[in-house]
Structures are given as structure tokens and as C-alpha cells.
Amino acid sequence: MENQIFELQYAMDTFYFLVCGALVMWMAAGFSMLEAGLVRSKNTTEILTKNIALYGIACTMYLVCGYAIMYGGTYFLSGIAGGDDLVATALASKAEEGFNGGAVYSDASDFFFQVVFVATAMSIVSGAVAERMKLWAFLAFAVVMTGVIYPMEGSWTWGGNAVFGLYTLGDLGFVDFAGSGIVHLAGASAALAGVILLGARKGKYGADGSTRAIPGANLPLATLGTFILWMGWFGFNGGSVLKLADVGSANAVAVVFLNTNAAAAGGLLAAMVTARLLFGKADLTMILNGALAGLVAITAEPSTPTALQATLFGAIGGVLVVFSILALDKIKIDDPVGAISVHGTCGLFGLLLVPITNSNSTFFGQIVGAATIFVWVFGASFIMWMVLKAVMGLRVTAEEEDQGVDIAECGLEAYPEFTK
């Protein structure tokens, strides 16, 4: 009887993991719609191509070598399905952990849950470099990012390995529950390196230093994308509890869902009020960024804050993101969708919030962790972008940019007319 209960718990936790992974997978749709909404219609097909192609690349590269680098498994996932002694092995680990102990679940479900996080990190990059980067340069970068750059920093954080054998982040009090730093700050760091080498879109900044608006083509899509991301985030944070099937874990999952939702609500309200005070209007795209800023800010630790704290943390993230977007424009870092501000600025902010509610972490550990992730991902990405710039070039020609990268890179308009 006890073994059957263990088997049932194993089944439930595996099922929970898989459903959460599927929710996170859906975030790829959210990013696609958000980015498609915030670019001009002449660049829609290309941004959609990038988004779906990077998902394929992330899944494949993480399977080939990423998962092995990050968690020390085998290349090509050989043996992940489990052998003939699967039940015996699972029961032995369950007996060791006990009913209320650590989660025991299928290895394959663990890979599935991890791989969708890699895709999320890479999705962050695509929006920031939108409307001017060459498609194939972006995809080549995606191969290295998802196969090596992300798995390396993942191995130092969630994987628990020492950073080049020098120091171990966990010992310093570094805690990142679902990846404010490991996923979001990492994605934003890679994006920042790319944007610096790529330059701003033509016409974004005036000769006198003024910022010019380049309005997105489809705000209904951008709003739908934000809602999809918000929904997917329940899997992102909720699944990171890793276990559902005992009262303590179920309660933790419920608190994480609650706090994740509260932070997003706080973030969008704060961004809306901030935009109204600064610009005199309720700026929808800032509101959308505010919701995501709240989500990123709570991701580093959604399980220990109270609901009110989560709302406030999200709200501060929502204010922060508006100022961050304006500040990046001041220094001519052109990010069409606000990805660097949402995921970078608020990712860092999220890491720094953890010690307020979680006594297992320290500000020192959080700062060292954030610095480690930023220096590695930004540095490695910068070198990779430089190599790509030298080999194939990062940017389309001025004429192609003017015409739209849909025609130049994909040979297809998103909304074709007068066809025969």
C-alpha cells in the first residue's frame, strides 16, 4: 500500500511538471504575439519566423548538449526514458525522500520542464533586436545561446556547480526560485550585447538626440501576447515548486500562483499611473510592459512574500520599467519591445528582493549571482555577436530595412494584397 501511494505521488508530481511545462511552452506564443504587435507590419513575418524557429533550435540544442552541460546528464538524452528497473529506482528514491520530502518525478518530465525555460530566455532576445537584424545571424546566435551560453550559467545556479571551479553561488546565499536572473536577466544580457553591436533602427533617434516614436502595428496582438505570457507564467513559477502532491507543497503552489498573479496586477497598475503622470496619457504598451515587469520581479522568489508584498514588489517593478525604457532611449539603446528593461532591469531587481522575504539568501549572494550571470552571458554573447558580425554581418542593408525585413529575409508579407 505504501509503495502504491509513492507511485501515485510520483505520477501526480510528474503530471504536474508536464502540465506546467506545457504552460511555459505557451509563453512562446505570448512572446510571438507581443513582438508581432509591437513591430511595424512590414516586419511581422520575420519576427514570427524568428520566434518559432528559435523555439525549435532551443528544443534541439538543449537536447543535444544543453541539458548535459547544465545538469550533468548524457548527451542526446540517452537513457532518459528509464530502464526496466524504473519502478524500483523510483520507489527507492521515494523511500529515501519520504512522502513530504523532495520531489521525485520522471527524468523526461524534468527535461521537458527545463527546455521550455531555455526557449523563454532566447525569446527575450528576438524582440530587442527586431526590425533590423538578419534572420540567419539571429538563428546562428540562438544555436550557441541555447546550446552553451545559457546551460553554462544554468549549471552554476540551478545545476549547483562551481563557477569555473572558483566559487559556488549556492554557498554565498544566492537564491533564484524560478529564474529572474537565470532566465530573464540572462536573456536581457544577451539582447543588450546584440543591440549594442547592431545599432538603433533607422529613424529612431533624431540628430538632435530626440527619441522618435515608431508605433507598433497591432496593439490587440500585443495585449493578447501579454495575457498569454501572464497565463504561462503560472507554469513558470508554479512549476518551479517542483512538487504538488502533499499538503505542504500544494499550499506552496497555491501561494506561488497567488503571488505571481498579484505582482503582475501591481506592476501594470503602477506602470499605468506612472505613464499617466509622466506623459499625460494612459500608455497601453507601457501598461503591458508593467504587467510583465511585475511578473519578472516576483519570479526570483514568489513563495515567501505575502500577497501584499508581492503586489508591492510588482508595483515597484512596474514603475522601474517605465523609467528604464526612457533611460535606455536616452543613451540610444533601441529596444522596440522593451525586453531589456522588462527582463534585465526588473530581473536584477527581482534578485535583489529575495533577501527581504527569504532568510536563506543574502544581498551579497544575490549581487555576486547577478554579476556572474551578467558578465558571463553579456561577455560570451558579445563575442559571439562579434564573430557573426565579422562572418555574415548582423544587420540588413538600409534599403532592406526601409522595405521591411519580411520581404528581404522571408520573401513574404504578413498581410499580402493585390496578389494573383
Place this chain on the structure above:
Amino acid sequence: MKLVTAIIKPFKLDDAREALSEIGVQGITVTEVKGFGRQKGHTELYRGAEYVVDFLPKVKIEVAISDDLLDQTLEAITKAANTGKIGDGKIFVSDLLQVIRIRTGETGEAAV
């Protein structure tokens, strides 16, 4: 025969159509257009940056009529599209050399 081309505010289109039907106009052609006159453009706001919209959306109505309907047509459109505010639009009148109904081959006044 005359061709009356009127540029009016989009939200006045239904009123203009009804007024024209009442005086017996048999058909009109409508096009969504953009342009500027004395109203100029206006500024909009995106992510904290203002930008100028130079061309405002308007509706262009084209009506082909017989000469005796001209005054009534002009009056109907003027009355229906008038808001008294800047940007109400303009009406252009030009001579129409020939009209042909494609289905029957009728020409001139009979085809209007």
C-alpha cells in the same frame, strides 16, 4: 451631367448617404482617404515619445448626377456633413463628359 466629389469627416458618412438617398441620388462611391487641409495633423503618443500624424483620415464620396440635381446634392451634402468645426471638408464639382451603364449599354442621362 456633373461629378460631385466630396471630402468629409468619416463619422458623417451615414448622414450624407441618407440625405443623398432622400433627394433621389441612385448611387454613390465611397473611398477611405487621408489628407490635410487647414486642420493640419495632430500629435499622438507612443511609449513616451510624441509623434505627428500629418494626414488625417477622411471619406471621399463621389456622386454622378444630372444637372438638375446639382443644387439639391450640394445642399444635402453640405447640410449633412457640417459640424461647424475645422476639418469638415470640401466639395468639388466637375463636368462629366459621358456615363455608360455597363450592363445595358445605356449612355448619358439614362445611365446616371
